[in-house]
Amino acid sequence: xxxxYSGPPRRPRQPLHSGxxxxxxxxxxxxxxxxxxxxxxxxxxxxxxxxxxxxxxxQSSYDGNSGPGQAQTNYESSRDGGQxxxxxxxxxxxxxxxxxxxxxxxxxxxxxxxxxxxxxPVPTRKQSRPFVSHAMSLRRQQQYATIxxxxxxxxxxxxxxxxxxxxxxxxxxxxxxVVRDPSEPAFDLSSVLGPTTKADEAxxxxxxxxxxxxKLTGGLGLGIRTETxxxxxxxxxxxxxxxxxxxxxxxxxxxxxxxxxxxxxxxxLAQSEADKxxxxxxxxxxxxxxxxxxxxxxxxISDMTGPNIAEGMRQSTxxxxxxxSQVFYPQPDWKPFSMRSxxxxxxxxxxxxLGGAQEVLYQTSLRGPLVKFNSPSEIPTGxxxxxxxxxxxxxxxxxxxxxxxxxxxxxxxxxxxLSKEGGALAAESINVxxxxxxxxxxxFQALHCKHYAVAVSSxxxxxxxxxxxxxxxxxIYLYPDRDTRRLTPDGEKQILxxxxxxxxxxxxxxxIAFLGCILFYQLKSRKSGLLSDVKxxxxxASMATVAHILMDFKDMDVATHKDIHQRLKNHRYxxxxxxxxxxxxxxxxxxxxxxxxxxxxxxxxxxxxxxxKGAVPFIVGIALxxxxxxxxxxxxxxxxxxxxxxxxxxxxxxxKLSWGSLETDVRMMEPYYILSRRHAPPKTLTLDYTAMPxxxxxxxxxxxGHWLVFFVGFGTVMTEILTILVTSLxxxxxxxxxxxxxTDINAGQETVVSFWIxxxxxxxILTYMGxxxxxxxxxxxxxxxPRQPNTIASVLAYIHQSKxxxxxxxxxxxxxxxxxxxxxELNEGKGKTYGLGWFQGRDGQSHCGVDEEELLSGYKFGxxxxxxxxxxxxxxxxx
Numbered sequence: 079x080x081x082x083y084s085g086p087p088r089r090p091r092q093p094l095h096s097g098x099x100x101x102x103x104x105x106x107x108x109x110x111x112x113x114x115x116x117x118x119x120x121x122x123x124x125x126x127x128x129x130x131x132x133x134x135x136x137q138s139s140y141d142g143n144s145g146p147g148q149a150q151t152n153y154e155s156s157r158d159g160g161q162x163x164x165x166x167x168x169x170x171x172x173x174x175x176x177x178x179x180x181x182x183x184x185x186x187x188x189x190x191x192x193x194x195x196x197x198x199p200v201p202t203r204k205q206s207r208p209f210v211s212h213a214m215s216l217r218r219q220q221q222y223a224t225i226x227x228x229x230x231x232x233x234x235x236x237x238x239x240x241x242x243x244x245x246x247x248x249x250x251x252x253x254x255x256v257v258r259d260p261s262e263p264a265f266d267l268s269s270v271l272g273p274t275t276k277a278d279e280a281x282x283x284x285x286x287x288x289x290x291x292x293k294l295t296g297g298l299g300l301g302i303r304t305e306t307x308x309x310x311x312x313x314x315x316x317x318x319x320x321x322x323x324x325x326x327x328x329x330x331x332x333x334x335x336x337x338x339x340x341x342x343x344x345x346x347l348a349q350s351e352a353d354k355x356x357x358x359x360x361x362x363x364x365x366x367x368x369x370x371x372x373x374x375x376x377x378x379i380s381d382m383t384g385p386n387i388a389e390g391m392r393q394s395t396x397x398x399x400x401x402x403s404q405v406f407y408p409q410p411d412w413k414p415f416s417m418r419s420x421x422x423x424x425x426x427x428x429x430x431x432l433g434g435a436q437e438v439l440y441q442t443s444l445r446g447p448l449v450k451f452n453s454p455s456e457i458p459t460g461x462x463x464x465x466x467x468x469x470x471x472x473x474x475x476x477x478x479x480x481x482x483x484x485x486x487x488x489x490x491x492x493x494x495x496l497s498k499e500g501g502a503l504a505a506e507s508i509n510v511x512x513x514x515x516x517x518x519x520x521x522f523q524a525l526h527c528k529h530y531a532v533a534v535s536s537x538x539x540x541x542x543x544x545x546x547x548x549x550x551x552x553x554i555y556l557y558p559d560r561d562t563r564r565l566t567p568d569g570e571k572q573i574l575x576x577x578x579x580x581x582x583x584x585x586x587x588x589x590i591a592f593l594g595c596i597l598f599y600q601l602k603s604r605k606s607g608l609l610s611d612v613k614x615x616x617x618x619a620s621m622a623t624v625a626h627i628l629m630d631f632k633d634m635d636v637a638t639h640k641d642i643h644q645r646l647k648n649h650r651y652x653x654x655x656x657x658x659x660x661x662x663x664x665x666x667x668x669x670x671x672x673x674x675x676x677x678x679x680x681x682x683x684x685x686x687x688x689x690x691k692g693a694v695p696f697i698v699g700i701a702l703x704x705x706x707x708x709x710x711x712x713x714x715x716x717x718x719x720x721x722x723x724x725x726x727x728x729x730x731x732x733x734k735l736s737w738g739s740l741e742t743d744v745r746m747m748e749p750y751y752i753l754s755r756r757h758a759p760p761k762t763l764t765l766d767y768t769a770m771p772x773x774x775x776x777x778x779x780x781x782x783g784h785w786l787v788f789f790v791g792f793g794t795v796m797t798e799i800l801t802i803l804v805t806s807l808x809x810x811x812x813x814x815x816x817x818x819x820x821t822d823i824n825a826g827q828e829t830v831v832s833f834w835i836x837x838x839x840x841x842x843i844l845t846y847m848g849x850x851x852x853x854x855x856x857x858x859x860x861x862x863x864p865r866q867p868n869t870i871a872s873v874l875a876y877i878h879q880s881k882x883x884x885x886x887x888x889x890x891x892x893x894x895x896x897x898x899x900x901x902x903e904l905n906e907g908k909g910k911t912y913g914l915g916w917f918q919g920r921d922g923q924s925h926c927g928v929d930e931e932e933l934l935s936g937y938k939f940g941x942x943x944x945x946x947x948x949x950x951x952x953x954x955x956x957x
Contacts, residue, residue, distance in 0.1 A: 282922075283922070285920065286920065286921050286922035289879070289919070289920040289921035289922075290921040290922065290923070292629050292632070294626065294628065294629070295920065296884045296887065296920075297623075297884070297887040297888070298623050298628070298883060298884070298887060299623070299624070299625060299626045299628070299629075300624065301624065301625060301626075302358060302407075302624060302625065302654055302655050302657060302659065303358065304358045304359065304360040304405060305355075305357040305358050305359070306355065306357050306358070306359045306360070307359070307360045307361075307362065308348070308351070308359060308360070308361050308362070309361070309362045310340075310344045310361055310362065310363050313344055313347045313348060313351070313361065314340075314343060314344065314347070344361060344363070345404070345406075348361045348404070348406045349406050349409070351406075352406040352407060352408045352409070353408050353409055353410075355408070356408045356410075357408065358405060358406070358407055358408070358654075358655055359405070359406045360403055360404070360405050360406075361403060361404050361405075361406065362402070362403050363402040363403060363404065407654045407655050408655060409497070409605045409607065410605070410606070410607060410608060410609045410656075411605040411606055411607075411608075412606055412608040412609055412610055412611070413490075413601070413606060414486045414490075414611065416482045416483045416486050416771070417483060417486050417487065417490070417601055419598065419602065421483065422483070422594060422597065422598045422601070423598065425479060425480065425483065425594050426591050426594040426595060426598065428476065428479070429476075429587050429588070429590045429591035429594060430587070430588065430591045432472070432476065432587050433583075433584045433585075433587035433588045433591065436553070436580055436583050436584045436587065437580075437584050439575050439580070440575045440577065440580040440581070440584075442575075443574050443575035447557070447572035447573060447574055448465060448572075448573045448574065448575070449461065449465055449572070449573040450570060450571070450572050450573075451570075451571055452568055452569065452570055452571065453568070454829045455829060462832075465554065465573055466806055466832075467802055467806060469550050469551075469554060470547060470550060470551060470727075470801065470802045470805045470806070471802055472550075473546045473547040473550040474547055474798045474801050474802060475798075476542055476546060477539075477542040477543035477544075477546060477547060478543075478772055478798065479542075480538055480539045480542035480543065480590070481539055481542075481543055481738075481772060482771050482772055483535060483539070483597075484535045484536060484538070484539035485513075487531055487532055487535040487597070487601075488512035488513060488520070488532055488535070488536070489512075489513060489768060489769065490606060490608075491510070491512060491529050491531065491532050492507045492508060492510055492869075492870055493606055493607055493608055493612065493653055494531070494604055494605075494606055494607070495507040495529070496508070496607065496651055496652055496653035496658065497604075497605055497606060497607025497608075497652075497653040498604070498652075500650075500652075500664055501650050501651055501652035501653075501661045501664065502650065502651065502652075503647070503648070503649070503650055503651075503666055503670055503674065504643070504646035504647060504649050504650075504651060504871060505527070505643065505646075505647055505674035505677060506527050506528075506529070506674075507651055507870070508646070508651055508658075508869060508870035508871040508874070509639075509642060509643055509646060509647075509677065509679075509869050509870070509871045510527060510529075510869065511679055511866075511868040511869050512524070512532055512536075513742060513746065513768060513868055514680075514685055514686070514739075514742060514743060514746065514866065514868045515678070516739075517536075517540065517735055517738075517739070518540070520532065520533075520536040521533045521536045521537050521540075523678060524536060526673075530600060531597060531600040531601065534593050534596050534597045534600065535593075535597055537593060538590050538593040538594060538597065541586055541589065541590050541593075542590055543731070543734075543735070544731050544735070545583075545586050546583065546586060546587070546590075547727055547731060547801055547805070548724050548727050548728050548731060549579055549582055549583040549586060549724070550583060551723060551724045551727040551805045551808065552576065552579040552722075552723060552724035552727075553575055553576050553579040553580045553583050554573065554574075554575060554576075555573075555574060555575075555576055555723065555809075556571060556572070556573060556574075556809055557571065557572045557573075557574050558571070559720065560716075560720045560809075560811060564811065579724075607653040607654075607656075608653075608656070609656050609891055609893070610892075610893035610894065611769060611893070611894060613764055613765075613766035613769050613894045614749060614762075614763055614764045614765050614766040614894075615749070615763045615764075615873060615876075615877065615928060616763040616764045616886065616894075616897050616898075616901065617764070617766070617894065617897070618658075618870060618873050618874060618877075619763070619877055619880075619882075619883055619886045620886045620889040620890045620892065620897065621653075621656060621657055621658045621890050622657075622658050622874055622877075622883075623883055623886050623887050623889070623890070624655075624657035624658075624659065624890055625657055625658065625659035625660065626659075626660060627651065627658050627659060627660050627874065628874065628878040628879075628883075629878075630645070630646060630649060630660060631871070631874055631875040631878040632878070634875045634878070635864070635875065635876070635879075635925045635926040635927055636864040636865075636926050636942070637864075637865070637875060638681050638864075638865055639677060639679035639680070639681060639865055639866075639869070639872065640676075640677070640679075640681060642869075642871050642872065642875060643674075643676070643677040643679070646871060647671070647674050647675075648665070648666050648671060649662075650662070650664055650665070650666060655890075656890040656891050657890050658870075679866075679868070679869070680866065681865075682866075683861050683863050683864055683865050683866060683939070684858075684859070684861055684863075684866070685742075685743035685746070685747065685866060685868075686739070686743070687736075687739050687740040687743045688740075688743050688744075688747065688854070688855065688858045688859060689859060690855075690859070692739075693740075693851065693854070693855035693859070694855075696736050696737075696740065696851060697848055697851050697852055697855070699732075699733065699736070700733065700844055700847050700848040700851065701848055703729055703730075703733060703844060704841065704844040704845065704848070706729070707726075707804065707807070707837070707840055707841070707844075708837075710726065710807075710808075711807065711810060711811075711813075711837070712813055712816065716811060716813075719808045719809065720809070723805075723808035723809050724808075725808075726804050726805070726807070726808045727801065727804065727805045727808065729804075730797075730800055730801040730804045730805070731801060733797065733800070733847070734797040734798065734800070734801060737793060737794060737797050737847060737851075738794065738797075740790065740851060740854065741775075741790050741791060741793070741794050742768070744767075744786065744787060744790045744854060744858070745767035745768045745770075745775060745787070746767075746768050746866075746867065746868060747858065747863075747866075747867075748765070748767055748784060748786075748787055749762055749763075749765045749766070749767075750862070750863055750867055750914060750928075751858070751862060752765075752784075753912060753913055753914035753928055754862040754863070754913075754914045754915070754936065754937060755913075756911075756913040756914075756915070756931065756933070756936060757911040757912075757913060757931055758911060758912050758913060759911060759912075760898075760901040760902060760905050760910065760911075760912065761898055761901070761902075762912060763882075763901065763912060763928075764894055764897055764898045764901070765782075767779070767787060772794065772795075773791070773794070773795055775787065775791040775794075776788050776790075776791030776792045776794070776795065777791075779791055786853070786854060786857065786858075789850045789853075790850060790854060793846065793847055793850050796843045796846065796847070797843070797847070799839070799843065800840060800843045800844070803836045803839055803840045803843075804840055806832075806836050807833075807836055807837065807840065810833060815830060815833055815834070861939040862914070862937060862939075863914070863937070864926060864937070864939075875927070876914075876926075876927035876928050877927055877928050877929075878927070879919030879920055879921060879923075879925045879927070880917070880919070880920075880925075880927060880928060880929040880930075881917075881919070881920055881929055881930060882912065882928075882929055882930045883920075885900075885901065885904050910930055910931070911930070911931045912928060912929065912930050912931060913928070913929070913930075913931050913933045913936070914927070914928050914936075914937060915933040915934070915935055915936040915937045915943075916933060916934045916935040916936075916937065916943035917929040917933045917934055918934060924943055926943070
């Protein structure tokens with residue numbers, strides 16, 4: 079635990095003046111623990127004196143801007159605006175061994191302690207607040223800068239820690255003062271696993287009692303503070319062309335627009351300034367009454383000591399607004415590259431371009447065949463590739479581009495809802511899942527929740543990944559039919575474009591372009607509220623440590639999604655200043671309460687593709703498809719592909735979509751699987767495979783040594799290739815290649831080499847997929863979590879009582895790289911690791927979730943460690 083002084087460093091001790099009286103030094107020793115005293119006037123000369131302050135005088139507050147001859151006295155502000163100066167509290171301090179003298183009756187009194195965060199008696203110096211105006215501080219320093227001298231004696235025997243008296247010839251330097259980084263917690267609770275003294279044990283019990291009563295400790299739940307206070311007149315005059323100098327000393331980013339009223343102008347300027355500064359700004363709308371910004375009289379002690387039990391577990395998260403004032407929060411708008419304007423415009427233009435190109439091909443086909451040949455060997459290699467593989471390759475790549483955007487839209491939709499002006503209910507934000515839900519059901523779920531961006535993106539992605547490759551395969555056909563080609567194998571063959579399938583493909587492409595325009599408008603008209611990407615457990619933990627959202631998950635360690643929904647369905651949450659916070663000021667309407675009576679989340683702790691119900695049918699489907707390919711090629715069943723060549727392509731698309739679901743489940747569960755194996759490195763908390771784009775996840779899995787993630791991610795790439803290969807085999811008569819051996823086959827559009835390569839690669843990919851899917855099911859079918867971590871609420875329920883949250887205080891604005899670096903620095907030399915299981919929480923009780931090691935026990939499905947170790951708390955039902 080860190081009890082070091084956090085104020086600015088002091089200047090070296092000056093020599094003692096020969097004319098100093100004994101009583102003056104006695105007075106100095108009396109006030110040294112509450113006053114930053116410097117200097118006195120005696121005998122017509124000045125000799126500054128710096129008395130040695132006590133390191134445990136928790137009432138002292140030093141101002142680094144104080145000049146010579148000035149002193150700043152710690153004070154308490156009364157509610158009526160007057161200042162009440164505290165009397166010195168001195169006595170024995172167990173942390174430094176200092177005994178102070180009162181100067182009045184010679185008595186000894188214990189040093190008072192001040193709680194931090196949850197109100198516990200934390201032995202640390204209170205930080206000086208930067209919100210008091212400089213002018214007021216200067217007036218106080220001038221008024222109380224000196225202490226008059228008196229000719230009285232003094233007894234240094236009463237001061238056990240008195241500093242030695244310096245002479246004119248030499249100076250005795252003060253002990254070095256350790257300055258704490260203000261971004262660190264007020265005290266270090268990483269040592270809570272083993273208190274060494276009875277005082278530490280009592281201290282920990284006090285903290286646990288505070289947590290058990292719903293009061294967060296250690297800097298958690300301090301709430302969102304206003305960082306700057308401005309006036310409406312200052313905002314307006316700063317942008318006025320008549321003002322020669324802005325009163326705020328800086329220019330504003332947005333000029334006042336003509337035609338707006340005063341209120342609208344102030345709001346617009348204030349929001350622009352909050353966005354530019356990245357700070358929470360309070361604007362005073364009354365110009366005649368300008369209270370000092372963040373006066374200490376406005377400090378609510380409950381913000382530091384936790385909420386009142388009578389008022390519930392949660393305290394006020396947001397700054398209390400004065401009369402006729404308004405608080406403006408910065409509204410960042412970070413987006414991944416696939417959701418930015420340039421990427422979306424590229425998709426829109428590409429959709430329209432492909433639609434136009436398809437229509438041009440059709441019109442060209444009406445005037446004459448695209449390609450004419452008697453034998454496939456006559457076709458040049460480039461031209462053969464252009465009509466044989468290129469159309470399917472373009473269609474598959476186009477679908478992948480839309481999949482990337484759709485995945486990010488679904489992943490970040492909850493944050494868009496939370497960053498709205500009125501926030502969102504839990505069922506619309508922290509308790510919604512679009513990642514693991516079935517592909518074809520996502521648009522309906524999104525429409526039910528009024529998440530129109532997700533609905534539009536899901537429909538566009540399904541059309542691009544499923545219909546475009548299928549229709550593209552059906553639009554190109556070989557003339558004449560297969561029977562005629564077999565009768566006259568050396569006859570002329572033509573590649574043409576089907577009128578029906580081509581027009582359907584063109585229509586679908588333009589519909590996708592239209593949906594892209596809608597999505598572009600939706601993403602441009604709202605803000606994400608994020609400064610950077612939120613990745614892994616660490617990303618959510620850093621956003622949850624500011625407000626009291628963690629207390630909403632009390633006793634929900636092993637709760638199901640249904641239980642979480644029932645608890646939170648009427649709670650509203652917001653995302654403000656990179657912090658997740660509950661918003662009790664706006665209760666849900668009757669219509670909202672009736673809309674979300676139930677949720678569609680699965681109660682099974684394992685995702686569908688990692689349990690027998692989903693994995694076994696998928697593996698059987700791969701095996702059947704592997705058998706169907708040669709059946710369609712070498713048996714009379716080839717008539718199916720001759721009449722409907724798109725059928726095989728549609729089957730390949732279904733295999734691809736199912737494999738995508740398997741990959742999504744593996745991505746989501748991998749960090750938790752690593753934690754369930756115990757003693758995971760700190761970077762596991764920032765690991766998030768779900769946020770990685772297509773193909774990149776395989777590379778990262780290989781880099782991190784997560785082989786299952788690598789093989790599954792590599793399989794996703796191979797499924798796209800499989801679609802291209804089976805499409806090329808759909809119009810081939812395989813029996814000709816068996817009967818005629820290596821001779822040229824003129825009845826189709828395949829050469830001997832291309833046919834066997836395509837068939838061999840298709841069989842290899844399907845075999846690879848079957849083996850990897852079987853291994854994945856065998857290694858991940860064991861239940862190692864109480865519920866799926868597919869929602870924000872589910873993850874917060876896992877960490878709401880974790881002691882590791884102390885490491886995430888004041889980290890809500892760090893990006894993933896900075897967060898990883900911070901965890902590595904905090905854990906450097908400590909060997910701290912993390913695990914998933916049962917641990918002792920901050921309240922002293924047993925909890926299930928993610929925390930730093932050592933844990934009490936690992937997690938076993940159906941086994942409640944907390945009840946097993948406390949059987950007396952079980953309720954016995956007598957028959």
